[in-house]
Amino acid sequence: MNAEPNRQILLAARPVGEPKPSDFDLVEKNIPTPGDEEVLCKTIYLSLDPYMRGRMNDTKTYAEPVAIGGVMEGGTVSRVVSSKNDAFREGDIVVARTGWQDYAVTPGSQLRKVDPGLAPISTAIGVLGMPGMTAYTGLLNIGKPQPGETVVVAAASGAVGSIVGQIAKIKGCKVVGLAGSSEKCEYVKEKFGFDACLNHRDADVAAQLSKACNNGIDVYFENVGGAVWEAVLPLFNMFARVPVCGLISHYNATSLPGAPNRVPELMFKVLTHRLTLRGFIVRDYDDQQTEFLSETANWIKDDKIHYREDFVDGLEIAPKALIGLLKGNNFGKLIVRVSPDPTL
Amino acid sequence: MNAEPNRQILLAARPVGEPKPSDFDLVEKNIPTPGDEEVLCKTIYLSLDPYMRGRMNDTKTYAEPVAIGGVMEGGTVSRVVSSKNDAFREGDIVVARTGWQDYAVTPGSQLRKVDPGLAPISTAIGVLGMPGMTAYTGLLNIGKPQPGETVVVAAASGAVGSIVGQIAKIKGCKVVGLAGSSEKCEYVKEKFGFDACLNHRDADVAAQLSKACNNGIDVYFENVGGAVWEAVLPLFNMFARVPVCGLISHYNATSLPGAPNRVPELMFKVLTHRLTLRGFIVRDYDDQQTEFLSETANWIKDDKIHYREDFVDGLEIAPKALIGLLKGNNFGKLIVRVSPDPTL
Numbered sequence: 112m113n114a115e116p117n118r119q120i121l122l123a124a125r126p127v128g129e130p131k132p133s134d135f136d137l138v139e140k141n142i143p144t145p146g147d148e149e150v151l152c153k154t155i156y157l158s159l160d161p162y163m164r165g166r167m168n169d170t171k172t173y174a175e176p177v178a179i180g181g182v183m184e185g186g187t188v189s190r191v192v193s194s195k196n197d198a199f200r201e202g203d204i205v206v207a208r209t210g211w212q213d214y215a216v217t218p219g220s221q222l223r224k225v226d227p228g229l230a231p232i233s234t235a236i237g238v239l240g241m242p243g244m245t246a247y248t249g250l251l252n253i254g255k256p257q258p259g260e261t262v263v264v265a266a267a268s269g270a271v272g273s274i275v276g277q278i279a280k281i282k283g284c285k286v287v288g289l290a291g292s293s294e295k296c297e298y299v300k301e302k303f304g305f306d307a308c309l310n311h312r313d314a315d316v317a318a319q320l321s322k323a324c325n326n327g328i329d330v331y332f333e334n335v336g337g338a339v340w341e342a343v344l345p346l347f348n349m350f351a352r353v354p355v356c357g358l359i360s361h362y363n364a365t366s367l368p369g370a371p372n373r374v375p376e377l378m379f380k381v382l383t384h385r386l387t388l389r390g391f392i393v394r395d396y397d398d399q400q401t402e403f404l405s406e407t408a409n410w411i412k413d414d415k416i417h418y419r420e421d422f423v424d425g426l427e428i429a430p431k432a433l434i435g436l437l438k439g440n441n442f443g444k445l446i447v448r449v450s451p452d453p454t455l
Numbered sequence: 456m457n458a459e460p461n462r463q464i465l466l467a468a469r470p471v472g473e474p475k476p477s478d479f480d481l482v483e484k485n486i487p488t489p490g491d492e493e494v495l496c497k498t499i500y501l502s503l504d505p506y507m508r509g510r511m512n513d514t515k516t517y518a519e520p521v522a523i524g525g526v527m528e529g530g531t532v533s534r535v536v537s538s539k540n541d542a543f544r545e546g547d548i549v550v551a552r553t554g555w556q557d558y559a560v561t562p563g564s565q566l567r568k569v570d571p572g573l574a575p576i577s578t579a580i581g582v583l584g585m586p587g588m589t590a591y592t593g594l595l596n597i598g599k600p601q602p603g604e605t606v607v608v609a610a611a612s613g614a615v616g617s618i619v620g621q622i623a624k625i626k627g628c629k630v631v632g633l634a635g636s637s638e639k640c641e642y643v644k645e646k647f648g649f650d651a652c653l654n655h656r657d658a659d660v661a662a663q664l665s666k667a668c669n670n671g672i673d674v675y676f677e678n679v680g681g682a683v684w685e686a687v688l689p690l691f692n693m694f695a696r697v698p699v700c701g702l703i704s705h706y707n708a709t710s711l712p713g714a715p716n717r718v719p720e721l722m723f724k725v726l727t728h729r730l731t732l733r734g735f736i737v738r739d740y741d742d743q744q745t746e747f748l749s750e751t752a753n754w755i756k757d758d759k760i761h762y763r764e765d766f767v768d769g770l771e772i773a774p775k776a777l778i779g780l781l782k783g784n785n786f787g788k789l790i791v792r793v794s795p796d797p798t799l
Contacts, residue, residue, distance in 0.1 A: 172727035173693070336722055349517070355726045361719045371711035373718045378680055381699045381734040383516035388732040390725040 117142045118426055120211035122177045126167055129363045129437065134167070135183070135430040143216040145195045150219050152189035152207050157426065157447040158236035159185065159433050160270070161334075164362040173392055183211035183429070186236045188225065190453060199224070204454065206235045211429050213449060227454045229408055237444040238418040239407060241393055242270035245356060247403045248396035250275050250332060253354035253389045258283030260329035261348075263320070265339045267308055268295040268419065270444035271356065274407075275332045276305050277416045284330070287323045289316070289339055291439040298442075302417050311335075317342035327351075336360045344377065347384050355390040363437055419443030461486045462770055464555035466521045470511055473707045473781065478511070479527070479774040487560040489539045494563050496533035496551050501770065501791040502580035503529065503777050504614070505678075508706040517736055527555035527773070530580045532569060534797060543568070548798065550579045555773055557793060571798045573752055581788040582762040583751060585737055586614035589700060591747045592740035594619050594676060597698035597733045602627030604673035605692075607664070609683045611652055612639040612763065614788035615700065618751075619676045620649050621760045628674070631667045633660070633683055635783040642786075646761050655679075661686035671695075680704045688721065691728050699734040707781055763787030 116139035123136035145151045166177045166184050177184055187210070191203040196219030199205065205222040209215035225235045237243060254275075256262050262279040266272040267288025276286045276299070288299045288308040296308035307323040309316055320342045327348035333340065337360035380386060410416040421443040423432045429447050436445050460483035467480035489495045510521045510528050521528055531554070535547040540563030543549065549566040553559035569579045581587060598619075600606050606623040610616040611632025620630045620643070632643045632652040640652035651667040653660055664686045671692035677684065681704035724730060754760040765787040767776045773791050780789050 173729070333722070336719060340718070340722070355722060358719065358722055358726060361723070364719065367715035367717060367719060369716060370714035372713060372716050373711060374684070374716075374721055375680060375702065375705045375708065375711060377718055377721065378677070378684070378699060378702055379705070381732055382702060383734065385517075385734040385736065385739060386732075387734075388725055388730075390727065390729040390731075392729065395729060 115142065116140065117212060117214040119182050120426065120429055121180055122167060122183055125169055125179065128365045130164070130167060130434050132430050137427055142214045145193060145216045148196045148219055149216050150194045150196050150199050150222060151192045151214065151216050152205060152209055153192050153214055154187045154189050154209065154212065154449040155452050156188040156233050156236060157185050157211060157429060157449050158187065158241070159429065159436055159445040159447060160242065161357055161359045161362060161436065163433060164437055185210045186241055188232050188235050204232050206240060211426065213426065230411060232452065232454050233420055233446055234418065236446065237270055237420060238274060238411065238416065239404060242444060243274050243407055244400065244403045245393040246271045246274035247278060247407060248393060248399055249354035249356050249391050250278055252396060253391060254330040254332060254352050256282045256284045256330050261285045261287065261324050261326055262330040262332070263287045263324065263328050263343060264332040265289040265311065265335040266359065267299045267305060268442055271334055273299070273303050273418065274416065277303055280304055281410065281415055295442060311339055321346060332356060334359060344380055347380060347386055350385050353386060353388045355388055359437065421445050422448055424448045459486065460484065461556060461558040463526050464770065464773055465524055466511060466527055468523065469513055472709045474508070474511060474778050476774050481771055486558045489537060489560045492540045492563055493560050494538045494540050494543050494566060495536045495558065495560050496549060496553055497536050497558055498531045498533050498553065498556065498793040499796050500532040500577050500580060501529050501555060501773060501793050502531065502585070503773065503780055503789040503791060504586065505701055505703045505706060505780065507777060508781055529554045530585055532576050532579050548576050550584060555770065557770060574755060576796065576798050577764055577790055578762065580790065581614055581764060582618060582755065582760065583748060586788060587618050587751055588744065588747045589737040590615045590618035591622060591751060592737060592743055593698035593700050593735050594622055596740060597735060598674040598676060598696050600626045600628045600674050605629045605631065605668050605670055606674040606676070607631045607668065607672050607687060608676040609633040609655065609679040610703065611643045611649060612786060615678055617643070617647050617762065618760065621647055624648055625754065625759055631664070639786060655683055665690060676700060678703060688724055691724060691730055694729050697730060697732045699732055703781065765789050766792055768792045
């Protein structure tokens, strides 16, 4: 047998507030053997995403929490090492959901083959994967951007926000982003082509947003909550749409914010401006995957969509990288290089 | 000329919190004379509705505020006294938006003829008017109730809530209402056929609601806000829909409630349960008027929809009646009898 161990990162403890390195545990196990219809995969790239913070809590939402002692969840780009499933053979590159580990056995039904000729395979967990499809489906199905409208998106240099804004530009909108540093804001304007990008750490960001959105806001793609939401709320136009995708500013919160309770303010705005707020997760739109992939791949080829990847090296770095992601330390789609990319 | 005066109730001052009688002014003017294409109407019934509180504030929302010294706004059932518009003639019964006064001149384009053979003419500002159409359009377009689902509606004995619940029953739903007294709750169950109705003044109403909605909540028709909203929020099922129609519990508020700020809690629920919250006003669905009228008239004829009217007598009583409406003192659709109904 292969003497190489299978490193796994487990959830050791449920974080209270910000996750700590001690909430994770690195263990070594034997590499598992596939059974009928199963495939043994070796992780090349591990995707780190804000939703993972929610899985660390003991709260069932749309998904089960990770168990204490369970392998941390996550999407990966992996290489097929051996297969007992006719649809896959050794060397295939696949997208899997095998989590924070070197190797995993998984039913073939949970894998999707990646075409290395289409784009770098790392994009299968980025612009051509879950984050890109989140942007695409949420913006188009719920945001319904119309030419000339103003679209606002926070975390604008991130994996989802950057794609939301660029698709909105393709649809003829004015796009205003928010990001966490002036360097990110410059990049968002220059490389992603946003009309404006504001630093959400500026004290007067609400005033800046009001000025940048001089025709109001028609679509706000919500992935942060908190102060950005409060800056956006007064600016909504009649019949504005709010795809609710994430709330990263609240993920580490241990209690609700203080007074006043702004729920009535929110509901009055919904009522008087006939807003639509709608939550979604990407798998609500599974049936749009083919369309998403082909359209987005074309946009990349036509130079209409750009993406930025933020690589970190080594499975063991994943806890620290996730902790940083939740503070906005990443710059672009955060990806852990777990093993060498055979297509490079 | 006619020596009879035209009594008008004006907005004398913008209320701070609960309106007071001194915020209104009763004046006498001459009866106006119609110009080209105009019609002189005499008010028979004046509709009193919660939205009027909003018009008394100096805040433009979807409608202009009533000016200080302006006639209070409102829907009426009126009789045509004289007409310079070929579409109307003396004696016609019309629905108008001529407000709190005995007589008014209005362009014929703003009138809709009422068929006294269809139902009592007072229903043209109730079940067959704005409140009924609010219930019908909000529930069917946004709530989209499906057979077997659970629909919750507050102010269940009121002009809108009573119709929401009965239409939901017609659509095969389980319907749970909330109302402000045990007498109202009994009526809602017996006469309107709701499966359950809870007294929102009971201290343990949240626990009662949780028990009554043992399969969760799929549609919540929001017309009150406040404590009822907080009781409803934990009970939402995945993909639940919330037509936001009104927020009567907040209309007299002079400040936001205290800590904690429950906005993140609301947004997390929207996200994890993929809720849809959507505000609307009835005129967003003007193109559904014919369909609404014919379907609802048939339901009344077939004994599937019942309604309750709460009449008060005399234009001068309108301020006191509106103040009471905002406290839930009415029992059914609140209507001021301004002059004798010629069809009775």
